[in-house]
Amino acid sequence: MGIKKKIVAIVQARMGSSRLPGKSMADVAGTPLINRVLMQLKGSSLLDEIVVATSTSSEDDIIEEFVNSKGFLVTRGPIDDVLTRYNIAAEISKADIIIRITADCPLHSGDTIDEVINDFLTNDADYACNTNPYTRPDGQDVEVFTRNVLTLASKHALQGPDREHVTPWIKRNSEIKKLDVLHSPPHQPSMRWSVDYPDDLEFARTIWSYLDQIGTKPFNFEDIMSAVINSGAKQGAAIINEGFYLSIYNEASAEAAPALSLEKSFSWLERSEQVIPGGAQTYSKSWRHHIRGVTPIFLERGDGAIVTDVDNNEYVDLIQGLLPNILGYANKEVNQAAYDRASNGHSFSLAHPIEVELAERLCNIFPCAEMVRFGKNGSDATAGAVRVARAYTEREHVAVCGYHGWQDWFIGTTSRSAGVPKGVQELAHPFPYNDTDALEELLSSKPGQFAAVIMEPVNFIWPEPGYLEKVKEITHRHGALLIFDEICSGFHFGLGGAQKLFGVTPDLATLGKAIGNGWPISCVVGKREIMKTFEDAFVSFTFAGDVSAMAAAMKVLDILESGNAYARMSAAGTKLFDGARVMASAAGLGDAFQLKGHPHWSIFSFVDENGEDDPATRALWIQEVTRKGVLILTTFNISAALDDSSVTTALSAFAHAFKRVAKAKSLGIPPESWLDGPIPVPAFRAR
Numbered sequence: 155m156g157i158k159k160k161i162v163a164i165v166q167a168r169m170g171s172s173r174l175p176g177k178s179m180a181d182v183a184g185t186p187l188i189n190r191v192l193m194q195l196k197g198s199s200l201l202d203e204i205v206v207a208t209s210t211s212s213e214d215d216i217i218e219e220f221v222n223s224k225g226f227l228v229t230r231g232p233i234d235d236v237l238t239r240y241n242i243a244a245e246i247s248k249a250d251i252i253i254r255i256t257a258d259c260p261l262h263s264g265d266t267i268d269e270v271i272n273d274f275l276t277n278d279a280d281y282a283c284n285t286n287p288y289t290r291p292d293g294q295d296v297e298v299f300t301r302n303v304l305t306l307a308s309k310h311a312l313q314g315p316d317r318e319h320v321t322p323w324i325k326r327n328s329e330i331k332k333l334d335v336l337h338s339p340p341h342q343p344s345m346r347w348s349v350d351y352p353d354d355l356e357f358a359r360t361i362w363s364y365l366d367q368i369g370t371k372p373f374n375f376e377d378i379m380s381a382v383i384n385s386g387a388k389q390g391a392a393i394i395n396e397g398f399y400l401s402i403y404n405e406a407s408a409e410a411a412p413a414l415s416l417e418k419s420f421s422w423l424e425r426s427e428q429v430i431p432g433g434a435q436t437y438s439k440s441w442r443h444h445i446r447g448v449t450p451i452f453l454e455r456g457d458g459a460i461v462t463d464v465d466n467n468e469y470v471d472l473i474q475g476l477l478p479n480i481l482g483y484a485n486k487e488v489n490q491a492a493y494d495r496a497s498n499g500h501s502f503s504l505a506h507p508i509e510v511e512l513a514e515r516l517c518n519i520f521p522c523a524e525m526v527r528f529g530k531n532g533s534d535a536t537a538g539a540v541r542v543a544r545a546y547t548e549r550e551h552v553a554v555c556g557y558h559g560w561q562d563w564f565i566g567t568t569s570r571s572a573g574v575p576k577g578v579q580e581l582a583h584p585f586p587y588n589d590t591d592a593l594e595e596l597l598s599s600k601p602g603q604f605a606a607v608i609m610e611p612v613n614f615i616w617p618e619p620g621y622l623e624k625v626k627e628i629t630h631r632h633g634a635l636l637i638f639d640e641i642c643s644g645f646h647f648g649l650g651g652a653q654k655l656f657g658v659t660p661d662l663a664t665l666g667k668a669i670g671n672g673w674p675i676s677c678v679v680g681k682r683e684i685m686k687t688f689e690d691a692f693v694s695f696t697f698a699g700d701v702s703a704m705a706a707a708m709k710v711l712d713i714l715e716s717g718n719a720y721a722r723m724s725a726a727g728t729k730l731f732d733g734a735r736v737m738a739s740a741a742g743l744g745d746a747f748q749l750k751g752h753p754h755w756s757i758f759s760f761v762d763e764n765g766e767d768d769p770a771t772r773a774l775w776i777q778e779v780t781r782k783g784v785l786i787l788t789t790f791n792i793s794a795a796l797d798d799s800s801v802t803t804a805l806s807a808f809a810h811a812f813k814r815v816a817k818a819k820s821l822g823i824p825p826e827s828w829l830d831g832p833i834p835v836p837a838f839r840a841r
């Protein structure tokens with residue numbers, strides 16, 4: 155039998171919080187906050203000891219006095235170097251396994267802590283946490299690590315935030331065996347129970363006044379949750395992890411980041427331009443869409459969230475191939491599924507059973523799906539859906555809202571209509587989002603002539619309550635079909651897309667992008683009666699039934715259905731979304747920087763004092779972010795492969811870029827003069 159390892163909770167506490175000074179000793183319904191934390195930790199059955207690690211600053215004497223009076227050990231160390239404080243506490247308490255708890259969590263619970271410790275022990279991990287992703291509220295955070303890992307971090311972690319926040323170095327280190335612990339549902343990742351501001355303190359007071367009437371034992375998660383629900387307490391308004399974002403911001407430099415070496419990218423571009431018009435196959439992937447001279451032009455490898463360009467520069471990729479790589483590049487399971495199929499042949503002379511299997515699965519997932527037809531690109535799907543709608547209704551006009559691909563029927567509505575016959579252009583009519591009057595007016599302008607309304611049900615703007623329902627009603631009243639273009643929303647907003655999220659079922663829907671995690675596959679799904687029209691309307695092409703991409707899609711569905719991919723995306727996406735907003739405010743750019751959308755897929759812009767788009771500032775920000783190792787367009791495209799290390803790289807890059815932009819503004823320097831390339835011009839605007 156091995157020697158039992160000593161498990162010690164080390165609670166970091168200090169009086170000098172900048173946001174809520176003295177909070178450790180603040181009154182929470184009759185007793186100091188720190189006492190609430192310590193009493194709750196006693197609910198753990200796995201902790202051998204609880205130690206409070208405070209600072210040597212004299213203002214923290216009061217913590218030592220109080221905690222000692224309650225019979226707990228107190229150790230003291232440097233105020234900002236919390237990592238060293240942990241080391242001292244671990245040394246004095248002879249800890250083998252350390253549980254990191256912060257003293258701002260008066261609503262912690264022993265059962266949450268024990269679940270994390272148990273998983274840590276069972277999996278023989280070096281480090282485990284329950285915050286990646288959050289499945290319990292913020293304020294029930296637990297990190298567990300071995301003494302050995304703490305010693306390594308103490309030795310190697312150099313930067314301020316790494317020492318202040320104790321574990322960032324550990325989280326980044328790929329040699330350390332890490333475990334993400336998920337608690338059982340229901341998950342509450344958006345609740346915030348930690349205390350950083352006065353309104354958080356009020357929240358904790360209300361909950362504890364409620365709990366104190368029930369009894370005096372340590373309360374478990376369920377008890378606290380029911381108190382949160384039944385007490386009517388109002389959660390504080392602060393952003394989760396704000397302090398972490400600010401510490402990254404404070405560390406960043408406002409000096410220009412060094413330019414990247416891009417020689418090979420340019421030499422490939424020179425060759426490419428001789429043989430490939432435009433130098434790329436997709437407009438948004440071409441140099442025209444980026445800052446020439448600043449951003450790389452050719453990529454060579456991708457692995458998870460990281461891409462490497464032909465000059466060997468590495469980037470956290472926030473483009474993710476324009477959304478397909480929802481699980482990250484080169485996902486092993488997905489690729490293996492595709493390779494296995496391909497090794498038995500994949501472009502067959504007849505149909506293959508996997509087409510049926512995949513269609514059946516999609517019919518189980520998407521509310522409108524009763525039948526399915528496959529394609530390769532989103533444009534195949536949207537063109538197919540519109541062809542079928544026209545054939546089914548025997549009408550020609552379509553109303554469009556959003557972007558729907560490169561084919562004539564749609565692109566003729568944009569400024570990139572070169573080559574599209576006039577007659578075709580006249581059949582498609584854009585309408586604005588979230589404006590039912592405009593749609594009504596449009597459909598009424600050609601009574602009985604609209605075959606379909608095709609729209610992105612959601613992109614960066616959320617539908618107003620009742621909007622999608624009303625669109626459906628108007629569309630059907632005019633005898634047209636409703637097509638949801640869910641090429642983007644079908645997977646990034648959760649399995650089942652916007653139609654499931656908002657509970658509005660269209661007649662047809664189009665899916666693409668993420669369905670194969672980068673393997674080319676798209677489809678039209680919809681009601682049987684309408685889908686049967688595909689038997690007559692001619693939609694047919696050689697590679698539509700390619701089985702390797704279908705095998706990839708089956709595996710993607712397995713992973714999305716059974717794993718924690720969405721929770722990971724939310725965790726990473728929320729950090730980037732919140733972190734960017736916190737840093738923009740810290741830089742005094744809170745009004746200029748605009749970020750909207752869903753944490754899984756959001757868009758940013760800069761505006762000037764008059765609220766007008768400011769592409770030069772945006773380009774300067776992108777230049778600096780790119781040079782700090784992040785590949786980005788104007789959106790945050792989140793994948794489940796974005797781990798803590800990639801997120802921290804991205805946040806550090808954002809911090810630097812905000813500081814640089816703020817510096818330009820404070821010196822009155824026009825952003826163009828710090829920009830080393832032309833401002834990219836979008837091909838057109840459809841959203």
Ligand SMILES: Cc1ncc(COP(=O)(O)O)c(C=O)c1O
Nearest residue numbers: 531532533557558559639641642
């Ligand atoms: C909503 C939407 N529909 C259709 C398309 C066209 O898809 P693809 O480029 O794969 O042809 C796109 C592509 O970005 C899209 O975003």
